[in-house]
Amino acid sequence: MKKPNARERILETAGRLFFEKGYSGVGINEIIEKAGTAKASFYQYYPSKESLCEAWLRSVHDNSEDFRTELLQKCCSPVEKLACYFDQLEKFLISGGFRGCPYSNTGAVSDDYCSGIAEQIQSHKESIRGFFRAISALQFSDHERADETGDRIFILYSGATSEAQNLKAIWPVHVARKAAVEMLKN
Numbered sequence: 465m466k467k468p469n470a471r472e473r474i475l476e477t478a479g480r481l482f483f484e485k486g487y488s489g490v491g492i493n494e495i496i497e498k499a500g501t502a503k504a505s506f507y508q509y510y511p512s513k514e515s516l517c518e519a520w521l522r523s524v525h526d527n528s529e530d531f532r533t534e535l536l537q538k539c540c541s542p543v544e545k546l547a548c549y550f551d552q553l554e555k556f557l558i559s560g561g562f563r564g565c566p567y568s569n570t571g572a573v574s575d576d577y578c579s580g581i582a583e584q585i586q587s588h589k590e591s592i593r594g595f596f597r598a599i600s601a602l603q604f605s606d607h608e609r610a611d612e613t614g615d616r617i618f619i620l621y622s623g624a625t626s627e628a629q630n631l632k633a634i635w636p637v638h639v640a641r642k643a644a645v646e647m648l649k650n
Contacts, residue, residue, distance in 0.1 A: 470505040479520040483566055487517055487581075488573040514581060517570065521584040524566055525591065532595045542602040543648050546617070549595075550641035553621065557628050557637065564629030568622075593618045603648050617644045 468476060477499035481490040492513050496506050510516040531552065535545050563569070567585045574581045597614030604610040624640030 470499070470501045471509040473499040474501055474506055474509060474516065475519055475523065478516050479523065482517060482520055482570070483560065483563060486573060487570045514579060518580040518584055521567065521570065521581065521588065525584065525588045528588070529591060532591070536595070536598060542599050543645055545602075546596075546599050546648055547641060547645055549599075550621070550624075550637060550644065553625065554634055554637045554641075557625070557634065562629050562632045565622075565625050568626065589622075592621070596621070600648065613647055616647060620644050620647075 474495060478490070478495045481495060481498065490513075492506065495513075495516070496503055499506075510519065532549075535548060538545060538548075540548075557564070567588050570581060571585045574585075593615065596617040597611050600610040600614040600617065601607070604613065620640040620643055624636040627636035628634055
């Protein structure tokens with residue numbers, strides 16, 4: 465197995481730290497130290513902490529997008545796809561110690577709404593919204609109904625993620641999953 469290069473180590477280390485401590489709780493010097501790299505290497509690949517955060521958010525998005533694409537292509541019903549996505553949320557929250565959504569957490573501490581970070585957050589959230597609309601479109605032929613149902617499920621999903629994080633409990637995901645499945649069945 466190939467050893468990660470400096471760029472990969474920086475990104476991996478920063479991602480772990482951003483997820484554990486939050487974007488504002490991590491400094492460049494800590495990332496450099498824990499990645500075992502030189503300051504010059506850091507700036508060679510990432511001109512700023514913001515550009516590093518953007519790269520991390522892009523990589524998280526890409527992994528998430530791959531999962532959503534695979535799920536949409538699975539040979540199962542729209543209801544089963546939806547249930548699977550909520551089940552994945554449950555696993556993610558538990559394995560991450562209920563730290564919640566990296567995008568929401570980063571957005572809560574990012575002051576610049578015109579930054580690349582804000583663009584990454586908006587793009588990711590719109591992608592999830594589009595995913596729920598796509599699942600709904602598999603269930604309902606009426607485009608307007610599918611979009612409205614997808615939007616409602618997106619809000620259920622987002623709320624469940626936030627409240628599971630706030631309460632350090634999984635029941636909000638279970639309630640949202642049940643409501644979303646019922647919404648898609650009707």
